[in-house]
Amino acid sequence: MIKLLGQLLKSSPENYGYLNATLRARSSSFLTMNDYVSISKGNLRDFEQFLLDSRYGISYREQLAVTRQALLGRIENAIANGTCLELLHIKELAKGEPLILLEVIFARADILNSRLILRALSTGTVSGPSPRWHSYGSLSGSFYNDLWEDSPSLVGIMERCHSKGHPFAVALADSLLDLQNGFDLRKAERTMLLGMLDQLWKTLSHLSTSNSQLVRNLLGMTIDTWNIGIWLRQRTGYPVSDRTDQLFIEKGLSFNPDRLSRSKAMADLVHGTLWRTALRGIEGQTPQDFQRALNIYMWKWQMKLFRSNPLGIEVAMGYMARQLVEWENLNLLSVGLAMNLPPKELIARLIPV
């Protein structure tokens, strides 16, 4: 009896209940398509008023107090800060397995930030104004900001990364070394991605639950999107070398490098995979359309998870996706309103929620 009880308790050692109940309660504050439609019909001043009355109000008031940026800049900063604070708050609520898995899921922020630095360095635009960092990852936004603002050279940034000692920082340093050695930006990005993924797989190797399997699938899909990106470049007229096939990354969810090398058309590539539905109806469009369709598919997949299992990591994954999609949509609306785009055009560009 006691043994049975012990097994029962061991089978669910992590408390997803508290985290998930909190997230589900908080989810009622997400904006709906109706909210987006009403924002799109106004102007930037109306949008500012909307933000002040929303959960981004605190971030926006902070922006009013601390920055001298123009209206659009303030709005964008407030949305970015509000989003990052919200995601960091989720991390604070999690303990044990949920926290480990959230660290892996939120590594998306480190990948995006590092990619931004790499691309800026390769194009020589690192001296411009700081971007809005994704400050919810393992490394803080201020770390990336310091790299951006204070480091005069590649070697200087590499030294800073190595002195930080975090595996993600080391992965960034390794990719910078590729850039310094004259390699292609794609090769450097691949090095960065491999370094980070290596760390993430290691983290997941200690877990064998269905929740960790779901996060493995997410990483696999991330690798798939990278591989499809490389595959699209090969077949759409970008300058590529003979070694482009070596840029593919293994352990993707649906594609292995061999399949990617053999497939000549997008339909062949995605046939029989989960990506097939994502690309239905957009054949004959540009590579950008394909990538956008893949991204939207991935977001939708993650958002759907929110209601699939109330006692698993699905809720947190879905919540994060909804929050980041809201960031993306609000950003799009703010820029669109600043450019006086018609509401119909704005709504057409949003990610459906």
Added chain:
Amino acid sequence: MEKAIIALAAALAVGIPAFATAYAQAKIGSAGAGTVAEKPETAGIIIILEAIPETMVILGFVVAIMLILQFA
């Protein structure tokens, strides 16, 4: 001997539902705490949900009483 078996049966009738109730209430309680923290207006519903598994023990208790009164 017979009395001892009846006593054991009564103890099991209360004890097993008690463990099950404790497990259920632990899960409901932590989820309820998370919900009430975000939406205090749900406190009434959460208390009711938290109390529902309690019925298992009450039924077990009734069965135990019946066992004792009937056979002891």
